[in-house]
Amino acid sequence: MITTDQTVRTFLDFFRDRGHRFTPGDSLVPPPGDPVLFTTSGMHPLTPYLRGRPHPLGRRLTNLQRCLRTTDLDEVGDDTHLTVFEMLGSWSLGDYDGSRSLRWGLELLRDGFGIDPGRMHVTVFGGDDEVGPDHESWDTWGELGLPVEPTTRENWWSGPTGLCGPDSEFFVWTGAGTPCGTPTTDDRWLEVWNHVMMRYVRHSDGSLEPLERPGVDTGLGLERLVRVLGHSDSVYGIDLFRPWVRTLPRLWDTLDERSVRVLSDHVRSSIVILGDGVVPSPTRRGHILRRLLRRTLTTLWRDDPTRTLSDLPVELIDHTLDHFGQSMRPDDVRTLLLNEERGFELLLRRGRKVLSRGRFGGSLTEDDYRYLHDTHGLPRELVTYLNGE
Ligand code: SER
Numbered sequence: 509m510i511t512t513d514q515t516v517r518t519f520l521d522f523f524r525d526r527g528h529r530f531t532p533g534d535s536l537v538p539p540p541g542d543p544v545l546f547t548t549s550g551m552h553p554l555t556p557y558l559r560g561r562p563h564p565l566g567r568r569l570t571n572l573q574r575c576l577r578t579t580d581l582d583e584v585g586d587d588t589h590l591t592v593f594e595m596l597g598s599w600s601l602g603d604y605d606g607s608r609s610l611r612w613g614l615e616l617l618r619d620g621f622g623i624d625p626g627r628m629h630v631t632v633f634g635g636d637d638e639v640g641p642d643h644e645s646w647d648t649w650g651e652l653g654l655p656v657e658p659t660t661r662e663n664w665w666s667g668p669t670g671l672c673g674p675d676s677e678f679f680v681w682t683g684a685g686t687p688c689g690t691p692t693t694d695d696r697w698l699e700v701w702n703h704v705m706m707r708y709v710r711h712s713d714g715s716l717e718p719l720e721r722p723g724v725d726t727g728l729g730l731e732r733l734v735r736v737l738g739h740s741d742s743v744y745g746i747d748l749f750r751p752w753v754r755t756l757p758r759l760w761d762t763l764d765e766r767s768v769r770v771l772s773d774h775v776r777s778s779i780v781i782l783g784d785g786v787v788p789s790p791t792r793r794g795h796i797l798r799r800l801l802r803r804t805l806t807t808l809w810r811d812d813p814t815r816t817l818s819d820l821p822v823e824l825i826d827h828t829l830d831h832f833g834q835s836m837r838p839d840d841v842r843t844l845l846l847n848e849e850r851g852f853e854l855l856l857r858r859g860r861k862v863l864s865r866g867r868f869g870g871s872l873t874e875d876d877y878r879y880l881h882d883t884h885g886l887p888r889e890l891v892t893y894l895n896g897e
């Protein structure tokens with residue numbers, strides 16, 4: 509079965525042979541002044557270059573970028589979503605066009621990775637009130653013979669910084685038996701690779717300005733591709749997650765499968781976030797990290813409150829930091845995890861005491877929630893959690 513490392517190498521070699529230079533991925537924490545909390549896609553660090561600034565490595569680039577999307581947090585634990593995931597990307601900074609990118613995309617998936625085109629489906633921007641259909645991509649698919657589904661909103665990509673354009677996505681069939689339906693009608697079609705025709709900038713007044721030098725930005729979900737190549741049931745079946753899904757049920761034996769997935773994802777993601785220098789706090793990035801760790805702990809303590817993150821073998825922390833090339837010492841990460849666990853334990857203890865007062869026995873009003881938060885530092889989600897125990 510192809511490993512994650514081999515998958516990355518195959519992708520990068522393919523594009524290197526076609527004139528692309530590798531630009532190392534950045535931290536999850538964008539540079540100062542960036543409005544976004546975490547890096548959400550591989551193109552994020554390349555935004556200025558997609559807008560026209562010359563890149564020192566030229567006009568054809570690739571990278572591998574760790575990303576975090578807070579919008580997906582509630583879906584984590586299903587077969588496809590992860591909190592921290594990795595994206596392989598290729599870029600044409602005003603060089604080749606979208607059609608070239610789609611042809612290479614098919615060539616790599618079919619010949620480089622051996623995916624049967626009979627298991628592929630693509631989507632294309634079919635046009636809306638503002639912008640016409642993406643004929644260039646549509647015609648390319650017509651020539652290449654893959655089944656195409658046109659959509660509107662799903663195939664318009666817009667990021668946090670104003671860059672936007674129509675996109676075309678590769679889907680691979682993950683169901684048993686013959687593929688059926690289309691990406692929008694059957695969710696066994698798994699999206700793996702998005703090719704964005706970066707043609708516009710959206711201004712704050714809503715207007716669209718065509719880019720002087722349109723580019724192409726592609727993002728391929730690494731864990732999803734490895735899953736598809738290995739015919740795994742979920743992203744948790746790939747080699748990167750093997751140490752997690754094997755170790756956690758041994759440490760904490762009554763966990764159901766979804767909890768093993770959530771814990772594997774959340775603890776691993778927390779390690780990466782800590783490794784990028786974020787510490788738990790009440791606001792911004794630190795708050796996202798705190799939420800992840802609190803969800804970890806409430807999942808862990810559901811059946812057995814004596815469980816603790818100190819049960820985690822340091823090798824799991826080491827394996828994660830090593831995979832992401834992070835230099836923080838595993839023991840320091842462990843200490844931060846345990847400090848947060850202790851703080852949360854104390855908060856829960858205090859919360860139980862306050863809530864046991866008669867006044868909070870029935871259903872709570874907005875004033876109660878405000879009082880519990882402002883006077884006792886008990887966030888609403890925590891009160892709900894304690895009341896549901
Ligand atoms: N920007 C696109 C995405 O996030 C492709 O990199 O899907």
